[in-house]
Amino acid sequence: LTLTTMKSVVPFAMKMRIRIRPTILLFGDSITEFAFGLEGENEIGWASLLASTYSRRADILSRGFSGYNTKHALGVLPSILGSTRGTNGNGNTNANANVCPPLLFCTVFFGANDASMPSARQFLDIDEYTDNIRQIVTEIRSNATTYGSPSEGEEDAEEEGRESPVSKKPKLTSASDKLPIVLLTPPPVSSSAWDHYCTVIAPRPLSPRSNENAKLYGARVLQLAKELDCAVVDTFNILGGNHEEGEKFYGKYLTDGLHLNEEGNRLVYRGIMDALKSKSDYAHLLPSTEDGGTVPLEEKLWSELC
Secondary structure (H helix, E strand, O other), X not given: OOHHHHHOHHHHHHHOOXXXXXXXXXXXXXXHHOOOOOOOOOOOOHHHHHHHHOOOOOEEEXXXXXXXXXXXXXXXXXXXXXXXXXXXXXXXXXXXXOEOOXXXXXXXXOOOOOOOOOOOOOOOOHHHHHHHHHHHHHHHHHXXXXXXXXXXXXXHHHHOOOOOOEOOOOOOOOOOOOOXXXXXXXXXXXXXXXXXXXXXXXXXXXXXXXXXXXXXXXXXXXXXXXXXXXXXEOHHHHOOOOOOOOHHHHHHHEOOOOOEXXXXXXXXXXXXXXXXXXXXXXXXXXXXXXXXOOEOOOOOOHXXXX
16 A cells, blocks of 8 residues: 555545545644554553544544654645645645545644753754644644535535535534644653663663653643634643652653553543533534534434334
8 A cells, every 4th residue: 555545545535425524633743643552552542532432423533643743743734634625735736635524623732752852853942842833723724624614525516416525414613613623732751761761671862851841841732722722631730740749640641751551541532522521612522422512423323214
């Protein structure tokens, strides 16, 4: 399976008139890449829990890139979003361009690498990190199609009397007519455990981390959530980054001092669901079984058919 073949899958599905459910885009680094769990280790991740919650309601599209900081993220973002108007990431017309399906909401989870110490290759200055997160949110909202806002292809299909390949119900849009985005702060870091992992468990060049840095970068995310009208998950806080026992406490949620174990993943999942519930104009994004939620099951129940 080549990259070219992979990029043609969605346009092919559109031509085949496969109905696309509302899509939840997960954009982040390794904590997103590993969020479906790892066989034999943490077999349950926060993305797999989301997929279970939205089963038969919405599709989870994971775009996690291990080791990436926000500068790297901006470089790859155009290839993820593509264009609903038949252009590639560079804006050139291309009939086979990658097409991002209409989004229900999006998570943006970067900072674990940006907040490394200045000697690390992935380090980014906190101001550059802040600007990059702001630009990521802006780019996603400018180029992605919100579920319920028909793309040009749907409008053309209506004009020609053809069935649109995208399911049009329910019509789900945020009250502000902006794509709903959930920002997540970097999690706490156990620097001693991470150094041990890099030198003993899986030897590699040192990439020193600091819990203090993770907290500072997370504070910027909290500010940006207010500025950009996003929901936010304070991952650092819910995993106990501020706990008086320090690494002894929050280390129980980490596998290697940096990445989440199953319990940590469960807390992040609950944080995302709580963030949607607590932001009044995002509550409708929840499954219809939740208070205020409007995302229904697809098609009738079997008991309604016989």
